[in-house]
Amino acid sequence: MSYVRDKIASFTPVKYNQFYWWRRFKMRETLHPLKPLYDKIKNGDYEMSDYFYQAKYELELMEEKLVGIKDVKARHEATGLSMERYRRLMDDFEKDEDKIIKALRKDFKVVFGVSEEELDRYMEECEGDLMCLYNTVKQDYVRKRPDKEYLFQHQTNN
Numbered sequence: 001m002s003y004v005r006d007k008i009a010s011f012t013p014v015k016y017n018q019f020y021w022w023r024r025f026k027m028r029e030t031l032h033p034l035k036p037l038y039d040k041i042k043n044g045d046y047e048m049s050d051y052f053y054q055a056k057y058e059l060e061l062m063e064e065k066l067v068g069i070k071d072v073k074a075r076h077e078a079t080g081l082s083m084e085r086y087r088r089l090m091d092d093f094e095k096d097e098d099k100i101i102k103a104l105r106k107d108f109k110v111v112f113g114v115s116e117e118e119l120d121r122y123m124e125e126c127e128g129d130l131m132c133l134y135n136t137v138k139q140d141y142v143r144k145r146p147d148k149e150y151l152f153q154h155q156t157n158n
Contacts, residue, residue: 004053004057005060007053008057011050012026014026022085023054023089024054024058025050027050027096028050030043031043033103036111037107037134038152040107041131042131045100045103046100047130049092049096049100051089052097055085055086055090058082058085059086061082062082066079105119112138112141122136122140138152
């Protein structure tokens with residue numbers, strides 16, 4: 001089984017919607033915007049958009065569908081519909097990714113008071129995942145402001 005199919009297996013299918021006919025699955029549940037940054041990271045709120053996996057899945061489905069079709073006109077029609085779904089999902093992906101990164105930057109700025117430039121520097125220097133970035137920024141923040149360490153004591157570093 002492919003990585004895309006493994007990810008898709010965790011998604012919830014949706015019923016047909018005439019306004020969003022190209023979407024086959026429901027988006028993941030994100031936490032309320034006022035929840036702590038740490039909890040949102042653990043929940044996966046800032047992970048890559050699910051639309052990316054849906055778009056890649058659409059390409060896999062198209063390839064499977066085309067194997068059994070010999071007629072050129074039928075192949076063209078099947079390809080056209082799948083590619084239109086793929087295009088729309090990639091558009092949704094780009095919009096969602098932009099929203100995710102803006103929310104991430106805003107939350108880091110609110111929680112740690114870092115500027116855009118500082119956050120960019122942290123991102124460039126961090127070689128791990130998002131939790132590694134969070135822990136790095138948190139350590140520097142607590143080092144600069146030891147009086148605020150109590151804000152992060154309920155969290156476990158993973």
